[in-house]
């Protein structure tokens with residue numbers, strides 16, 4: 001059994017895998033990290049490996065205490081990945097994006113793939129059919145858009161994500177929901193049109209905390225899987241074991 005842990009910029013997600021099947025999923029705050037992992041390992045004492053991808057400010061040392069209990073692997077740029085990295089600044093590429101790209105490459109072989117992760121930030125990652133990772137885009141996530149508008153203006157309230165009634169927002173709150181949600185939908189559809197122009201065929205994977213909310217609002221049908229990062233972490237770890 002493998003315990004996978006995704007440390008994002010907002011919260012931590014974890015899944016326990018038996019082979020490729022996720023047995024249980026967890027979401028928790030950064031300050032609860034050690035305690036929650038202890039609880040998970042008590043519930044699943046057969047976990048033999050702990051695999052971590054962190055883009056937050058939590059480093060490898062935080063997992064030191066578990067090393068006497070099981071094998072700990074903290075993914076870095078030094079690991080083997082199943083794609084050719086064409087990013088011109090490979091060392092600054094987020095490890096979460098590398099894991100998503102690895103998962104897409106392994107799960108959908110020999111085709112163009114676009115991964116969209118709607119989390120704290122929205123990331124777009126494109127891996128072509130020859131397994132070249134080309135890059136993509138980074139933009140503010142839905143919650144960040146609401147928070148930024150509130151924090152940097154005097155009169156905009158702090159709203160929580162809600163479906164707009166129309167693209168014509170007829171009140172302050174409706175105008176803000178329209179701007180955030182429709183703006184994002186137009187953004188994705190616009191990016192997809194760009195990729196369509198240059199690549200005839202590709203699959204799209206939508207993941208992250210806002211994936212389910214967004215999936216049903218897009219013009220393009222998209223396969224949404226909010227657990228894709230953790231599944232990819234498990235799969236990339238198997239790839240690493242087989243290729244090291």
Ligand SMILES: Nc1ncnc2c1ncn2[C@@H]1O[C@H](COP(=O)(O)OP(=O)(O)OP(=O)(O)O)[C@@H](O)[C@H]1O
Nearest residue numbers: 008009010011118119120121141142143208209210
């Ligand atoms: N309890 C919650 N706390 C924070 N965000 C939430 C929560 N529930 C849903 N969300 C949505 O999830 C989005 C954040 O996504 P996610 O949880 O994947 O981010 P994250 O943990 O920072 O991961 P990453 O850094 O990998 O994007 C927010 O835009 C928000 O709308």
Ligand SMILES: CC(C)(CO)[C@@H](O)C(=O)NCCC(=O)O
Nearest residue numbers: 055092093094096097121123138
């Ligand atoms: C973009 C985020 C914040 C998304 O989680 C993360 O992947 C990151 O910190 N990336 C570093 C910059 C880059 O990927 O080019």
Ligand SMILES: [K+]
Nearest residue numbers: 117119120121
């Ligand atoms: K993200």
